[in-house]
Amino acid sequence: MTSRDPFIIYTLTDEAPLLATRAFLPIVRAFTKPAGIEVTTSDISLAARILAEFPDYLTDEQRVPDNLGELGRLTQLPETNIIKLPNISASVPQLVAAIKELQGQGYDIPDLPQDAKTDEEKDIRDRYARCLGSSVNPVLREGNSDRRAPRAVKEYARRHPHSMGEWSMASRTHVAHMRHGDFYHGEKSMTLDRARDVKMDLVTGEGKLIVLKPKVELGEGDVIDSMFMSKKALLEFYEEQMEDARKTGVMLSLHVKATMMKVSHPIVFGHAVRIFYKDAFEKHQELFDELGVNVNNGLGDLYDKIESLPSSQRDEIIEDLHRCHEHRPELAMVDSSRGISNFHSPSDVIVDASMPAMIRSGGKMYGADGRTKDTKAVMPESTFARIYQEIINFCKTNGAFDPTTMGTVPNVGLMAQKAEEYGSHDKTFEIPEAGDANIVDIETGEVLLTQHVEAGDIWRMCTVKDAPIRDWVKLAVTRARDSGMPVLFWLDPYRPHENELIKKVQQCLKEHDTEGLDIQIMSQVRSMRYTLERLIRGLDTIAATGNILRDYLTDLFPILELGTSAKMLSIVPLMAGGGLYETGAGGSAPKHVKQLVEENHLRWDSLGEFLALAVSLEDMGRKSGNTRARILAESLDAATGKLLENNKNPSRKTGELDNRGSQFYLALYWAQELAEQSEDSGLREHFAALAKKLADNEDTIVKELAEVQGQAVEIGGYYAPDLDKLDAVMRPSKTFNEALAAAQE
Numbered sequence: 001m002t003s004r005d006p007f008i009i010y011t012l013t014d015e016a017p018l019l020a021t022r023a024f025l026p027i028v029r030a031f032t033k034p035a036g037i038e039v040t041t042s043d044i045s046l047a048a049r050i051l052a053e054f055p056d057y058l059t060d061e062q063r064v065p066d067n068l069g070e071l072g073r074l075t076q077l078p079e080t081n082i083i084k085l086p087n088i089s090a091s092v093p094q095l096v097a098a099i100k101e102l103q104g105q106g107y108d109i110p111d112l113p114q115d116a117k118t119d120e121e122k123d124i125r126d127r128y129a130r131c132l133g134s135s136v137n138p139v140l141r142e143g144n145s146d147r148r149a150p151r152a153v154k155e156y157a158r159r160h161p162h163s164m165g166e167w168s169m170a171s172r173t174h175v176a177h178m179r180h181g182d183f184y185h186g187e188k189s190m191t192l193d194r195a196r197d198v199k200m201d202l203v204t205g206e207g208k209l210i211v212l213k214p215k216v217e218l219g220e221g222d223v224i225d226s227m228f229m230s231k232k233a234l235l236e237f238y239e240e241q242m243e244d245a246r247k248t249g250v251m252l253s254l255h256v257k258a259t260m261m262k263v264s265h266p267i268v269f270g271h272a273v274r275i276f277y278k279d280a281f282e283k284h285q286e287l288f289d290e291l292g293v294n295v296n297n298g299l300g301d302l303y304d305k306i307e308s309l310p311s312s313q314r315d316e317i318i319e320d321l322h323r324c325h326e327h328r329p330e331l332a333m334v335d336s337s338r339g340i341s342n343f344h345s346p347s348d349v350i351v352d353a354s355m356p357a358m359i360r361s362g363g364k365m366y367g368a369d370g371r372t373k374d375t376k377a378v379m380p381e382s383t384f385a386r387i388y389q390e391i392i393n394f395c396k397t398n399g400a401f402d403p404t405t406m407g408t409v410p411n412v413g414l415m416a417q418k419a420e421e422y423g424s425h426d427k428t429f430e431i432p433e434a435g436d437a438n439i440v441d442i443e444t445g446e447v448l449l450t451q452h453v454e455a456g457d458i459w460r461m462c463t464v465k466d467a468p469i470r471d472w473v474k475l476a477v478t479r480a481r482d483s484g485m486p487v488l489f490w491l492d493p494y495r496p497h498e499n500e501l502i503k504k505v506q507q508c509l510k511e512h513d514t515e516g517l518d519i520q521i522m523s524q525v526r527s528m529r530y531t532l533e534r535l536i537r538g539l540d541t542i543a544a545t546g547n548i549l550r551d552y553l554t555d556l557f558p559i560l561e562l563g564t565s566a567k568m569l570s571i572v573p574l575m576a577g578g579g580l581y582e583t584g585a586g587g588s589a590p591k592h593v594k595q596l597v598e599e600n601h602l603r604w605d606s607l608g609e610f611l612a613l614a615v616s617l618e619d620m621g622r623k624s625g626n627t628r629a630r631i632l633a634e635s636l637d638a639a640t641g642k643l644l645e646n647n648k649n650p651s652r653k654t655g656e657l658d659n660r661g662s663q664f665y666l667a668l669y670w671a672q673e674l675a676e677q678s679e680d681s682g683l684r685e686h687f688a689a690l691a692k693k694l695a696d697n698e699d700t701i702v703k704e705l706a707e708v709q710g711q712a713v714e715i716g717g718y719y720a721p722d723l724d725k726l727d728a729v730m731r732p733s734k735t736f737n738e739a740l741a742a743a744q745e
């Protein structure tokens, strides 16, 4: 590998990011080729990951390699440079839809087994489980997270503020979380004195031993946690909150992260649906069991399964479901025009994006009548829910934040090597029988942590290794030094896990030069308050957080500051020395694909991708000594600044400049910057020609890009689109395409 030219691996993912990348890659290559930098691609879309699991079901031509596995291996090499676009973290309904689409395209892959019984079915189920939920990021994120709004982006937001809803002191919006019986309350944690192999087992009330996880290898200094969510406490909590919302006449919404917390949160979600529709479930339980209804996959699953029933029976069930609404509160809607509620699919409302969107719009969500309303935001797990109540209180008192004056909150997040909840999926269990849940040293038989659990409780073990914690503290110190901003570690001494982290952070800080730096540790609620007090005064504060708060805060603050987390710079300095450059912090925006297919307008903003590419090139320049990579990085940064200054971002409205037009302007400005630099005459001459061609043809190209809009287009699939069709749609300007092709000759 060392003998070849430096190269960047560009991921191909799903939905809007994939569409945008198909247009952007030819631009990237036109710029990197003259600098001797190769750009390769790696398809890690949900469809490709599914196909990679089933080579034995496919023909030779249909087989695809295990790209994700290969990328995972590459993260361990110091020269690795990956650009990672957001990908679908699939819920079961999304997985089923992707399987169906692939089968329709002639791939003979099996259905997802409903209730796997035979060995073959279990094997199929396990293969699909590897494609489910957040299964890409934990593999690639072999480093901690550094997310921030670059200065140019922040200045743009100050000059062109996005809309913010009004907050009233009379707002009834609030967060409801459990006060006992959740993961937070019974948590136990310890730091390992030495390397140990442990197992997770359950000793039932009758003395039966059930081994749930035969082996977890742990190293010296690793932190482990044991925690459980009581089913009984959860059901009581839901009942209470639903009743409270009904009595007090406030709308109810549920916020979980069933995609990232792919084992525990679908269960938590399913209980909410069953409690809300309790009467209907009691009446039809037997039939639902027969049909294999599983509302952990949303109410949509129930509607799908009853489809096959005779219409009279189906109508009776639907009527019974509707009747439940009479003594339940109004539900927040995902799509009020189509009657799709918060309970329809567990991947529709994802807490990291849904809570900030609600806070940005003055604490309101949509009701069934299409009007926005205050809401009781139910977020069962209290561990992190309290930070949202704190910001809601702050907004009620101080009004909405003002993007033109507010400061910024960058994040340094602990996530490397499957830190904390990221690595808990294979260590999370729905308890079959009451008993003691133990984490046991395999060699000595010593019970390290133990908890009493009941049937239906969700028990999980999280781990975080010592090396990532050290790397995280180092990153926080480096960022404090580079930015001059204070750093706040959001750690709660009352939470056993975080108390263990506090000890480590304090120890690690002693190993760094922190002279003149402002570094503090505060509980999450206090951290939020402290940060907000500064934010409103235009002051900046770095949040150093664990994995879940990394996820939550890197949507929350960017959405308030910039309108979207898509405009964030998101870097993962890999612990082995390489770099993973992500784009923004937000998702893959399914709505954007719909608009493209219906109206041929893509409102997705690729700004995060432009920013990621610049740091990827900068890093390559630094590590490989390739001056041209550095020049490309600097000119790309300048071009991105100009793009913002000239307001050439995609518009939401069909007919106006969209993603493709914005990319054209980036190419024009980038070529102009290169044509103006004096460091490398070869690059200057090369790009002067492209800059001239693009500038001379600006009107024609913009016209060609606008002309195609307004009509439906066909891309041959949602999860596995036809790439030729996609390229044709995403690259409609003949003049632009020719100019890029000529630049590579």
Ligand SMILES: NC(=O)C1=CN([C@@H]2O[C@H](COP(=O)(O)OP(=O)(O)OC[C@H]3O[C@@H](n4cnc5c(N)ncnc54)[C@H](OP(=O)(O)O)[C@@H]3O)[C@@H](O)[C@H]2O)C=CC1
Binding pocket: 085, 086, 087, 088, 089, 090, 137, 259, 347, 350, 353, 354, 564, 565, 566, 584, 585, 586, 587, 588, 589, 590, 591, 603, 604, 605, 606
């Ligand atoms: N790193 C990763 O791989 C991540 C993947 N995901 C996955 O993405 C999917 C959806 O997630 P979620 O974030 O909740 O929802 P969305 O992707 O729908 O994002 C929420 C809203 O943010 C706005 N937005 C996000 N990105 C952009 C962009 N680049 N340009 C313009 N606007 C943008 C859009 O607002 P508007 O509609 O107003 O235009 C969008 O509707 C899920 O499958 C989830 O698993 C989520 C987070 C990270």
Ligand SMILES: O=C(O)CCC(=O)C(=O)O
Binding pocket: 089, 133, 134, 135, 137, 138, 259, 260, 352, 550, 551, 554, 585, 586
């Ligand atoms: O891994 C995922 O599912 C989503 C991650 C995410 O939302 C983020 O990193 O911000």
Ligand SMILES: [Mg+2]
Binding pocket: 352, 551, 552, 555, 585, 586
């Ligand atoms: Mg997120």
